[in-house]
Amino acid sequence: MYTQDELSDIIQNGIDHIKYPDLATRLYDPVRYTMESGGKRLRPLLVLMATNLFKEDITPAIQPALGIEMYHNFTLLHDDVMDKAPERRGRATVHVKWDDNTAILSGDAMQALAYQLIAETPAYCLKEVIDVFNTTNIEIDEGQQLDMEFETRTDVRTEEYIEMIRLKTSVLLGCALKVGALVGQATPAQVQALYDFGINLGLAFQLQDDWLDCWGNPLTFGKRIGGDILCDKKTFLRIQAEKAAPLPVADRNDEQKYIDTFKQYYIETGAEQACRDAIALYGQKAKDCLKQLNLPDEKVAPLLAFVGKLENRKV
Amino acid sequence: MYTQDELSDIIQNGIDHIKYPDLATRLYDPVRYTMESGGKRLRPLLVLMATNLFKEDITPAIQPALGIEMYHNFTLLHDDVMDKAPERRGRATVHVKWDDNTAILSGDAMQALAYQLIAETPAYCLKEVIDVFNTTNIEIDEGQQLDMEFETRTDVRTEEYIEMIRLKTSVLLGCALKVGALVGQATPAQVQALYDFGINLGLAFQLQDDWLDCWGNPLTFGKRIGGDILCDKKTFLRIQAEKAAPLPVADRNDEQKYIDTFKQYYIETGAEQACRDAIALYGQKAKDCLKQLNLPDEKVAPLLAFVGKLENRKV
Numbered sequence: 001m002y003t004q005d006e007l008s009d010i011i012q013n014g015i016d017h018i019k020y021p022d023l024a025t026r027l028y029d030p031v032r033y034t035m036e037s038g039g040k041r042l043r044p045l046l047v048l049m050a051t052n053l054f055k056e057d058i059t060p061a062i063q064p065a066l067g068i069e070m071y072h073n074f075t076l077l078h079d080d081v082m083d084k085a086p087e088r089r090g091r092a093t094v095h096v097k098w099d100d101n102t103a104i105l106s107g108d109a110m111q112a113l114a115y116q117l118i119a120e121t122p123a124y125c126l127k128e129v130i131d132v133f134n135t136t137n138i139e140i141d142e143g144q145q146l147d148m149e150f151e152t153r154t155d156v157r158t159e160e161y162i163e164m165i166r167l168k169t170s171v172l173l174g175c176a177l178k179v180g181a182l183v184g185q186a187t188p189a190q191v192q193a194l195y196d197f198g199i200n201l202g203l204a205f206q207l208q209d210d211w212l213d214c215w216g217n218p219l220t221f222g223k224r225i226g227g228d229i230l231c232d233k234k235t236f237l238r239i240q241a242e243k244a245a246p247l248p249v250a251d252r253n254d255e256q257k258y259i260d261t262f263k264q265y266y267i268e269t270g271a272e273q274a275c276r277d278a279i280a281l282y283g284q285k286a287k288d289c290l291k292q293l294n295l296p297d298e299k300v301a302p303l304l305a306f307v308g309k310l311e312n313r314k315v
Numbered sequence: 316m317y318t319q320d321e322l323s324d325i326i327q328n329g330i331d332h333i334k335y336p337d338l339a340t341r342l343y344d345p346v347r348y349t350m351e352s353g354g355k356r357l358r359p360l361l362v363l364m365a366t367n368l369f370k371e372d373i374t375p376a377i378q379p380a381l382g383i384e385m386y387h388n389f390t391l392l393h394d395d396v397m398d399k400a401p402e403r404r405g406r407a408t409v410h411v412k413w414d415d416n417t418a419i420l421s422g423d424a425m426q427a428l429a430y431q432l433i434a435e436t437p438a439y440c441l442k443e444v445i446d447v448f449n450t451t452n453i454e455i456d457e458g459q460q461l462d463m464e465f466e467t468r469t470d471v472r473t474e475e476y477i478e479m480i481r482l483k484t485s486v487l488l489g490c491a492l493k494v495g496a497l498v499g500q501a502t503p504a505q506v507q508a509l510y511d512f513g514i515n516l517g518l519a520f521q522l523q524d525d526w527l528d529c530w531g532n533p534l535t536f537g538k539r540i541g542g543d544i545l546c547d548k549k550t551f552l553r554i555q556a557e558k559a560a561p562l563p564v565a566d567r568n569d570e571q572k573y574i575d576t577f578k579q580y581y582i583e584t585g586a587e588q589a590c591r592d593a594i595a596l597y598g599q600k601a602k603d604c605l606k607q608l609n610l611p612d613e614k615v616a617p618l619l620a621f622v623g624k625l626e627n628r629k630v
Contacts, residue, residue: 024457026464078423082416101397104419105459108393111426112452119445127441130434137427138336144420145342 002052004045004302010058011044014066018113030094030106031113034073037089043176044069050180050194053299060122061183064129067117068176071133074110075140077103082148111137118179125182132182132195136175143167150234161239162203170202190293197289197303204282204310210235211275214263226259236278238262241271283307317367319360319617325373326359329381333428345409345421346428349388352404358491359384365495365509368614375437376498379444382432383491386448389425390455392418397463426452433494440497447497447510451490458482465549476554477518485517505608512604512618519597519625525550526590529578541574551593553577556586598622 002010015035020028044065051061079085080093081103087093095103121129146164150156177194186194212221213228214237228235245268250261266272286307290300317325330350335343359380366376394400395408396418402408410418436444461479465471492509501509527536528543529552543550560583565576581587601622605615 021453021457024460024464027457027460078419082419100415101463104393104397105456105463108422108426109453109456111423112449112456115430115445116449116453119442119449123442127434127438130430130445134427134431134434138424138431141420141424141427142336142339142342145339148416148420149339149341 001056001299002048002058004049007045007048007052007058008041010048010062011041011065011069014044014062015041015069018066018070018117026102027106027109030077030098030102031110033097034077034094034106034110035070037091039073039089041069043072043172046173046176046198047180047183049302050177050186051184052180053194053293053295054181054184054186054190061180063117063120064179064183065176067114067120068133068172068179070110070117071114071137072172074107074114075144077107077110079144081107082144121179122183124185128182129179132175132178136171139167139171143169143171153234156234156239158236158239158243161234161236165206166199166203169206170199173202173205174198193289193292197286200282200286200289201306201310204279204286204307207236207275207279207282208310210237211272211279214259214266214272226255226262229259229262230255236275237266237271240274241266241269244269244271279310283310316371316614317363317373319364322360322363322367322373323356325363325377326356326380326384329359329377330356330384333381333385333432341417342421342424345392345413345417346425348406348412349392349409349421349425350385352406354388354404356384358387358487361488361491361513362495362498364617365492365501366499367495368608368610369496369499369501369505376495378432378435379494379498380491382429382435383448383487383494385425385432386429386452387487389422389429390459392422392425394459396422397459436494437498439500443497444494447490447493451486454482454486458484458486468549471549471554473551473554473558476549476551480521481514481518484521485514488517488520489513508604508607512601515597515601515604516621516625519594519601519622522551522590522594522597523625525552526587526594529574529581529587541570541577544574544577545570551590552581552586555589556581556584559584559586594625598625 018035020031047061047065047068048058051058076088077094080088081095081100084095085093086096091097093103094106098106115133118129118133119126143164143166146160147168150161150164174195175198177198178191181191181194210228213223213225213235216225218225224230227233228238245265248261248265250258252258263272266275287304290304293300333350335346362376362380362383363373366373391403392409395403396410396415399410400408401411406412408418409421413421430448433444433448434441458479458481461475462483465476465479489510490513492513493506496506496509525543528538528550529541531540533540539545542548543553560580563576563580565573567573578587581590602619605619608615
């Protein structure tokens with residue numbers, strides 16, 4: 001079995017060697033720029049880890065893994081255009097460094113390149129891989145649509161929020177694991193268990209992100225603490241708190257005080273507790289999915305460690 | 316063999332019955348709006364005609380045909396955002412009727428839905444169909460990129476222009492015919508001949524469009540005569556004329572006189588003749604491709620009629 005560091009090296013090497021056509025370089029410059037900007041490479045890692053649970057040889061999973069990473073970066077690129085985000089991973093976003101049209105078109109090309117990489121999946125599971133990828137692709141657009149709609153709605157229910165983050169975040173983790181399992185020729189039950197593990201892990205991660213926005217370590221969180229509060233984002237915490245008490249009155253001009261008022265409100269309404277409970281719940285569900293794999297503990301340990309990380313991140 | 320009217324009915328019926336999810340309706344409203352807005356449905360027609368050359372039963376080709384039409388409409392939707400076009404087929408474009416973000420996201424969803432329809436291709440040719448579709452998808456983005464670059468370049472060569480329209484227009488016609496031929500289980504030589512027919516037909520069509528912009532019948536052309544001249548578009552005529560003589564001096568404020576001056580310039584420099592020669596050349600090449608099919612004349616007649624149409628449109 002490969003270690004995570006070995007798998008990360010394989011992924012980075014693969015990304016460095018993606019072949020872009022010589023023609024129309026202005027189309028591919030932003031693609032290279034986006035792909036080389038790093039990130040955790042979590043999704044291709046999950047593909048390779050899933051394959052490696054069932055097979056020593058992970059080679060046939062590498063191209064689809066890169067395809068899923070390409071696709072993920074395409075969604076970030078177009079989301080940044082739609083959100084008018086100036087930065088991503090500490091660098092100017094494509095629509096800022098170039099322009100909106102370049103970002104739209106390069107994103108479209110990335111979706112096409114993603115499909116080209118995914119079509120390199122071995123014939124024995126090509127149809128299943130393309131089917132789950134297609135479904136996931138559409139679900140992610142649905143998630144982004146709901147996210148945009150929620151911005152102007154005042155009546156978003158907790159279940160709707162969970163469904164939105166499932167579509168926007170979780171399904172691609174589930175898809176990555178399912179693709180890896182299919183390439184690894186796992187049983188249908190194992191394929192499903194890994195997909196469900198990804199869904200629950202994704203939900204827990206996203207809720208964790210909501211929580212860390214308030215109580216994370218400013219040195220490690222990467223984003224400004226209280227950012228969601230300042231831009232009135234409808235997070236799990238806010239939706240949950242509003243069910244118990246109306247929004248607090250606070251002076252927006254004193255940003256730190258505004259953030260502190262909301263954090264206090266989240267604690268007093270029980271929303272903070274509800275958020276931690278939900279993270280624990282989905283973390284536990286994720287663990288249960290791993291048990292259903294019927295694989296030796298040492299095989300499953302690296303995936304289980306993602307759930308552990310979740311618990312540690314919380315301090 | 317089906318008549319073209321019968322095939323058109325099958326396509327329209329298919330489009331009317333595409334199933335969109337109930338969730339996130341705001342995502343699918345612009346998709347429906349775009350798909351119901353008509354157009355010639357040329358690409359799905361070519362798919363079905365190609366299959367029908369080799370098989371009586373065209374049913375297995377319907378879903379991929381709809382997928383290619385969905386994809387074509389996605390490219391128009393995103394092109395309209397990039398060109399800031401206010402209208403398409405006499406109706407407000409999606410980014411005007413809704414907004415830019417809706418147009419970007421709905422377009423992305425249309426690309427995903429296109430792949431979902433194309434994945435319904437029979438297993439015996441799925442891999443080949445997806446491969447040609449992926450290649451075409453990327454080529455079209457390259458064509459759009461070149462088109463945008465040409466706007467600000469003053470040194471575009473004729474061969475570069477032909478390559479741009481090959482990428483932007485022809486490859487999707489070639490792809491449609493190839494997909495139809497693959498579903499029809501044609502021989503590799505027949506598949507290639509039909510693809511090449513599509514390429515040449517597409518080039519001839521596009522050059523014809525450049526010509527009609529100057530000398531078309533205002534009642535049937537659909538667009539304003541001289542539109543390309545007024546917006547300084549680098550068409551075949553203009554590139555060809557500039558090789559022979561510098562651009563004419565004309566008063567932009569008198570639009571009709573400006574158009575007439577350029578038309579005269581195109582005739583005097585021989586660009587008009589060169590354009591008609593090129594249309595005839597690619598039309599002839601298209602006919603030659605059909606001969607290579609080794610099929611009875613009555614089978615090939617409907618495809619040949621497209622080339623004939625080209626010749627008639629010129630009067």
